[in-house]
Every structure is written in C-alpha cells, then in structure tokens.
Amino acid sequence: MLELSGVGKSFGKNEILRDVNLKVAAGDVIAILGPSGSGKTTLLRCINFLEIADQGTMVLEDRTIQLPRAKKSEVAFVRQKTSFVFQNYNLFNNKTALENVTEGLIYGRKIPAKTAKEIGRKALEKVGMADRSDFYPSQLSGGQQQRVGIARAIAGNPDVILFDEPTSALDPELIGEVLSIMKKLAQEGTTMIVVTHEMSFAQSVATKAIFMDGGVILEEGEPHEFFVRPRHERTKQFLRSILYEMEYTI
Amino acid sequence: MFRYRPEVAWVYLFKLLPYLKVTLFYMAGALAIGIVFGAGLAMMKLGKNRPLRYFAVGYTAVMRSLPPIILIFLIYHGVPLLARRLWQVNISGLDTVYFVILALGLSSVATLSEIMKSAYLSVSGGQYEAAVSNGFTPFQAFRRIMFPQALRVSIPNLGNALVILMKEGSLGYTVGLIDIMGRANLLNSTAYGNDIYEIFFTLAAIYWLASVLIDRSFRFLENKLSLERRIRLKEAGLIAANPQGGITREP
Ligand SMILES: Nc1ncnc2c1ncn2[C@@H]1O[C@H](COP(=O)(O)OP(=O)(O)OP(=O)(O)O)[C@@H](O)[C@H]1O
Ligand SMILES: [Mg+2]
Numbered sequence: 001m002l003e004l005s006g007v008g009k010s011f012g013k014n015e016i017l018r019d020v021n022l023k024v025a026a027g028d029v030i031a032i033l034g035p036s037g038s039g040k041t042t043l044l045r046c047i048n049f050l051e052i053a054d055q056g057t058m059v060l061e062d063r064t065i066q067l068p069r070a071k072k073s074e075v076a077f078v079r080q081k082t083s084f085v086f087q088n089y090n091l092f093n094n095k096t097a098l099e100n101v102t103e104g105l106i107y108g109r110k111i112p113a114k115t116a117k118e119i120g121r122k123a124l125e126k127v128g129m130a131d132r133s134d135f136y137p138s139q140l141s142g143g144q145q146q147r148v149g150i151a152r153a154i155a156g157n158p159d160v161i162l163f164d165e166p167t168s169a170l171d172p173e174l175i176g177e178v179l180s181i182m183k184k185l186a187q188e189g190t191t192m193i194v195v196t197h198e199m200s201f202a203q204s205v206a207t208k209a210i211f212m213d214g215g216v217i218l219e220e221g222e223p224h225e226f227f228v229r230p231r232h233e234r235t236k237q238f239l240r241s242i243l244y245e246m247e248y249t250i
Numbered sequence: 251m252f253r254y255r256p257e258v259a260w261v262y263l264f265k266l267l268p269y270l271k272v273t274l275f276y277m278a279g280a281l282a283i284g285i286v287f288g289a290g291l292a293m294m295k296l297g298k299n300r301p302l303r304y305f306a307v308g309y310t311a312v313m314r315s316l317p318p319i320i321l322i323f324l325i326y327h328g329v330p331l332l333a334r335r336l337w338q339v340n341i342s343g344l345d346t347v348y349f350v351i352l353a354l355g356l357s358s359v360a361t362l363s364e365i366m367k368s369a370y371l372s373v374s375g376g377q378y379e380a381a382v383s384n385g386f387t388p389f390q391a392f393r394r395i396m397f398p399q400a401l402r403v404s405i406p407n408l409g410n411a412l413v414i415l416m417k418e419g420s421l422g423y424t425v426g427l428i429d430i431m432g433r434a435n436l437l438n439s440t441a442y443g444n445d446i447y448e449i450f451f452t453l454a455a456i457y458w459l460a461s462v463l464i465d466r467s468f469r470f471l472e473n474k475l476s477l478e479r480r481i482r483l484k485e486a487g488l489i490a491a492n493p494q495g496g497i498t499r500e501p
Binding site for chain 1: 373374376377379380381382383384385386387390394395398399402477480481484
C-alpha cells in the first residue's frame, strides 16, 4: 500500500537518511526504534512532505511519486492518504477540540461542515474525548491533547497514520491513556508507523519492528524475533540500554 | 512666575481641538503604510530568500537608528527635489501632511514589521505544520491558524506603536505642519509667549487623553479577541445547557 525506496536526505553536509527502504501493507503496525538523532523523525517528515527528501520514491496506492520532485497535487494526495501525530501535539490553539478535528476535513478535504462535524464527533468519541469537544487545547491535559491529536489524524480516514513519539512529551501517568487508544486502533486494523521508545507497546502491538541507526535501517523483523534475538550488535546494545533505562526509572 | 488661568486654557482647548483631525489623519496614513508594507517586510524577514531578508533586516536597522526629525526633513525637502530631477514634476505645492505621512510611514514600516514578525514567531511553528499536514494550503494555514493567534499577540504592541507615531508626528511642525502641535506653536507666537502654560498644558492634556483612548481601545480589542473570553462564553453556554453546574465528568 505504501512503499518507500531509496529515501535519502541531507541537511547541509550531514547525511541524515541513506537509502531507506520500507514496505507497509494494510493493517501493518510498524514500530521504528533507534537512538536519538538516527533520523526517525526525519523519515516520517519526509513521508508527509514536511521535509523534502533529496532522493527516493514513494508508491502510495496506485501512484508512484518522486519524493524530491513531487508536484503540489501529489503532495496533497499523500497528505490526504496519510496523517501525522506529533510529539508535542501541535493542536491549533485557537480552535476547540472539535474544530481541531473538523478544520482539516472542511478546508483540506472540502467536506461540508455538517458532515465534518459528525465525523469529528465520532473521532473524538473514539479517543474518549467527546465530552471535551468544546474545550480549547489550553484547557486540556497533555494526554487529552494528544488524544485530540489522534482524533484529528484518524478523522480523514487515512491509509496510514504516522506517529512521532506520541507519548514522549507526556507525564508518565498520562502515557497509558494514549497508548491504549493506539492499541485499540491497531486492533481495528489501522495501518500505523510508530516511532516510539515504548518497548512494551512495540513488543505487544507492532507487526514489524525496525531499528534505525545513523540514517539507515539496520535491522527489521517480527517483534518477537527482533526483541528476543536481535541480530545486529548495535540493536542489542540499544535494546539493552533502553531496558536498563526502564528498570532504572522504575 | 507661574500663572495658570483655567478659563484661558479652556478657550485654547477649543482652538486646538479642530486640528486633532490633522494629527489623526497622519496617524491613520502612516499606520496604513506601516501595516501594508510592514507585512511585506515581515514576510521577507521570515522568508527563505536571503537577499530579501538582508534587505528587510538592513532597512529596519537603519530606520531604528534614524531620529524621526531627520527623516521628516529628508522627505520634506528631499522628495520634491528628487521628483523635479527625475520626473520633472513639481510637488512642492503638496500639503505638508503628506510628506509627514510618508516620513512616519517609512519608519513605521520598520516598527510594524518587527511587531508582526515577533507575533508570528510567538505562534508555535508546529501548528503551521499540523495545518498543512491536515490538508490546509499554506495560505489557509496562515489565514485560519497562524494569523488569528499572531494578531492577538500583536495588539498591545500595535497600540504602543500608534502612540509613538502620534508623538513623532508632532515634529511635523518643524516643516510647517499645522496639526495640534503646529497650531499650539502658532497660538503661542500670537500670544507672545504670555499664555505658554495654558497652551502647552492643554496640548499635553490632549495628547494624554488621546493616548489613553488608544490604550483603552486596544485593550478592548485584545480582550474581544482573547481566547479567555471565548472560553468564558463557551463555558457560560455549557453551564446553561447543563443546569447541574458541573461542566462534564472526567472520562
Ligand atoms: N531542519 C533540520 N536542519 C538541520 N538538521 C536537522 C534538521 N532536522 C533534523 N536535523 C538533524 O538530523 C538528525 C536526525 O534528526 P531526527 O529528528 O530525524 O532524529 P530522531 O531519530 O527523530 O531523534 P530523536 O529520537 O531525538 O527524536 C539530527 O542530528 C538532527 O540534528
Ligand atoms: Mg525524533
């Protein structure tokens, strides 16, 4: 459904992504792991054209798109078929929770306001925020804001949802409410690419785990294999450090 | 010796007040120039085009350092000269107020561009990205998400800028502008300096009152556009819909 091949991206002299290939089938939940600075965010941003890749091709549904030379209509197409959940929510602060969900439908997808509202209500209901639909982001906790962020992402019924460390800005006690929603989405067959440091989430929900380091995909595999028997030394090290950190914080 | 006669000041008040029109006129003119071109300059500062950015930053730096009186002199004496040289047109007959507007406008372009730029930057860029990622065009993202928030942030500074504009314009009397300042100056000469306190205290009071009015109206505007007010209104609506009082339960 979504296929990336040969994606490369540099900022100035720094090569951040190098020949990244990724195949996503409908219903996949792909967890991307990797140390800080390994290019995980950049990869997601390139998929959504928040960053323009220097090389690479994307196949999405029946279209083949050259990432560095995407036309406006292609960018619009990709953004219609994918959506982004940001690390720090990025809700529209001057809009209510409901408007945060509906505005993109109304202005981006030209859905009539009334229909958009219905869709928006349903999306908020799904993330347990229906009773907060008239609240502004400043009136919501971080976890609630991120749930609105997820509602905004699912409302347009995209092919793939891109999550960039959706829980890493949250207080520990709020992480669970967001993860459980993501888990529910996964169980319903939503296709997701999730950059995360939540190992238990990756282990229990993902259908595929990917380890990135230095801008390349070093290792990928079934979560079961990946976590139990990582092949690469770097992956081992990384998993060990994360587990150590987790024990340490507990 | 200090002598102040309220009844004389009262008479001067009514001699000065009609000229407030001129003061308001140059303020409006300069503000209009400042908003239109200041927006352009702010876009250059925020944009990627390096020559344009340098130009905008340089222009602002020069304007910031320039005493307004120099600008007024340069424009008032320089522009007619230039017009004659370049296009053989004689514009020295043009009302002085237009030269003052141009001079103040040029400097408020710089001031307002700074206000607009910092207001824009105060709105987190992530919201813009979220908007375009949601399918907004860049213009829609600006118009619906960034602009309303930036406007709200910039209002107090706009009020300040307008008060400064009003005061800087009083220098127009040096090139013969008859606004309230110019008029006060004339009245003072006519009275051979005998009514100096009655005239200039009255004048000061008018400026003071005008700046208070500007402050008040900008504060009103700020409140009108504030998120807090919208939240209060929404909450009032919610409470009306749910007489038990509790807004909603925790999910
Ligand atoms: N706009 C940019 N300009 C220059 N360098 C950038 C830019 N964005 C990212 N980088 C650099 O690219 C590298 C990869 O960044 P990226 O955000 O993709 O890493 P990440 O894997 O998401 O890390 P983290 O786990 O810390 O979020 C970093 O070294 C970062 O400094
Ligand atoms: Mg990141």
